[in-house]
Amino acid sequence: MTNISPIRVTGLSGNFDMEGIIEASMTRDKEKVDKAKQDQQIVKWKQEIYRDIIKETKDIYDKYFERYSKNNIVSKNSYTSLSIKSSDESIVVAKGSAGTNKINYQFAVSQMAEPAKLTIRLNASTPIVQQFPPNASGASSLTIGDVNIPISEQDTTSSIVSKINSLCEDKDIRASYSEMTGELIISRKKTGSSSKLDLKIDGNDNLAQQVANDNGISFTTDGEGKKVATVLGKNLDADITDENGRVIHINKESNSFTIDNVDYNVNSKGNAKLTSITDTEEATKNMKAFVEDYNKLMDKVYGLIVTKKSKDYPPLTDTQKEDMTTDEIEKWEKKAKEGILRNDDELRAFVEDIQSMLFGDVKDIETLRKIGISEAKDYNKKGQISFNEDVFSKAIVEDSDKVYKILAGYSSNSDEKGVFEKLKDIIYEYAGSSDSKFTKKAGIEKSASANANIYSKQIAEQEKNINRLIEKMNDKEKRLYSKYSALEALLNQYSSQMSYFSQGN
Structure with a gap:
């Protein structure tokens, strides 16, 4: 026993850093958990971004393509070059549509439809x-x-x-x-x-x-x-006198009706004069608003496709967030989200389908250019529209019905549809319903698709994997604590024995 060095043995248990050793042993396991959480966070961000795109795309669809929206661009009413003024809107109002001729009518309403x-x-x-x-x-x-x-x-x-x-x-x-x-x-x-x-x-x-x-x-x-x-019930009865003094009697079952592409709404009995003037301001203003909203969406989608991912900004771990302020975390995560949808298949197909439909044919490009719509010159603005207000306004004055047919004409034959009817179909295909391509990938919150989509299923599988890794890590930690606790007890016993022998010497 005298050959054993008391210097090497004494104090072993006192210097035994069990927590440090176990923590060092668990480093690789914690890294696996952090990596799994980071991978899941990226999918969650992808889903969030996709859902924003779905919402913005659906908002454009509802605002500009739904039948009863006042901003509808696939309705004949959106391409009129005439504004119809009423001398008394409490009696009658009217609105023209594409192909409407000028009117100058005196309305005498003797009976409302009841x-x-x-x-x-x-x-x-x-x-x-x-x-x-x-x-x-x-x-x-x-x-x-x-x-x-x-x-x-x-x-x-x-x-x-x-x-x-x-x-x-x-x-x-x-x-x-x-x-x-x-x-x-x-x-x-x-x-x-x-x-x-x-x-x-x-x-x-x-x-x-x-x-x-x-x-x-x-x-x-x-x-x-x-x-x-x-x-x-009773029919609407009214006498209409035109600018030549001719009197036309109308008898309608409704107080709202359409004659010669003019929509009339009779509000009460009495007399009022309706006259039309050339006015393209409303139609041009609405088209400009659509182009701006549409271009913002296309700019955002194409930006997601081409933005490169920075390797220097992975999702933050819980430990990293503990040492950062809220503002620092927000700035970091903004950078971390950049590029995560680079070259995404569905987003790229969306842009390319629209680009091809709008500007894929030389003949169609020339036709659109003549009514004020052309392809954006900047290659980085793929799918976007350049809008010339003056050319558009002049075109609907010269032939509003022709402009309507080019942009919004409807046909059961998809090849014969106007470009905005085709655009409407593409938007609906990608984001218009629970079966749309974007919805199948990311789902819509508070809907049946919220969990029944590719990303949600992927997130759920990742959650299971994270839980398995954590469970495995916890089991390993328990084993290590058990192992090193036993070792510590053995060392304490050994240290006590060496102290006894040292005192004996």
């Missing part, structure tokens, strides 16, 4: 069942068309309205109650003489007489002894 309608006087303070006394069979009711409305002691004016609207929901019938006049109003939604409302009152002659007097109608008695009446 739905079939009748009123029943009610007293909100008196129980409804007393105002609809029981019939011979002991039940109170009202029959509208073929729908029976039962009336009970619990009913109020409000509940009667709810019953009628509920039971007649699919019958083009609606009811309301006016507290001002005390009238239950029952009407069709559709206007015009073809609008018809049938009413049956059973066993209540006084009520039938009251309704007849208030509405100027007559009841007859059917084979079952019930009082029946039919109320008809």
Whole structure:
């Protein structure tokens, strides 16, 4: 024993840095976890960017390609070179579309189109069942068309309205109650003489007489002894005098109608003059707004495709974030996101499909140039449009219908569609629905596609892998603690023995 050096043994356990040794042993394992988390973070960022692109693309679709949007660029109304002024917009307003000729009309509206309608006087303070006394069979009711409305002691004016609207929901019938006049109003939604409302009152002659007097109608008695009446709607009646003094009488079932590419909306009875003037400002302004919004989107998408990834800015680990400020983290992550979608297949195909459709044919390029639309000269602005307001404005003055057909003409044959109809199809294919190419890849938040997409599935698999690595790392750490704890105990025992032998010497 005297040959063992007490200097090499004494203090071994005191200098034994178990935490440091284990931490050093776990370095590679922690790096694997960090790398897996960084890989997952990149996919999450890709999904976020894709979802922003989907939203921006969908916003453009909704604003410029949806039928009822005021900014619609695939509607004839978007290519008119005329503005129609009304001397009294409370009487009538009008809007022209592509191909519209100038007008100069004097409108004299004698009758508005109205739905079939009748009123029943009610007293909100008196129980409804007393105002609809029981019939011979002991039940109170009202029959509208073929729908029976039962009336009970619990009913109020409000509940009667709810019953009628509920039971007649699919019958083009609606009811309301006016507290001002005390009238239950029952009407069709559709206007015009073809609008018809049938009413049956059973066993209540006084009520039938009251309704007849208030509405100027007559009841007859059917084979079952019930009082029946039919109320008809009314057509719009108006006389239109043109600039040559000719009078044209119109009779329409609706107060909104289209004649010679002009949309008319009649608002009340009376007289008003409609005149048109050459005005391309609205059409040109709308087209300019579309081009600007569209170019911003294409610039963003193409930028994602061509931006190079910097190797110096990987996603930050949790440990790295602990030593950084919020501002520093934001700046770092902004750089880290750059280039992560470089040469992405779907984004590149999106740009190339649009580029090819717009500017892939020399003949088409020349046709578009003549109406103010051409390809951006800067190669880095792939797919973008250069818009000449003056050329466009002149083109719709000279032949607005031709401009409309070139840009927005619709055909069941895709080759014969206008360029914006084709663009509409491409945008829909990539971002317009849950089955679109972008949506299948990244999904849309708060929708059925939120988890059923390529990125979400990849993130879920990465999460499983991260959890496996962490579990494996934790198991290894436990084993190391067990191993080194046993070693430490052995060293402590050895140190005690050496101290004993040293004291003996």
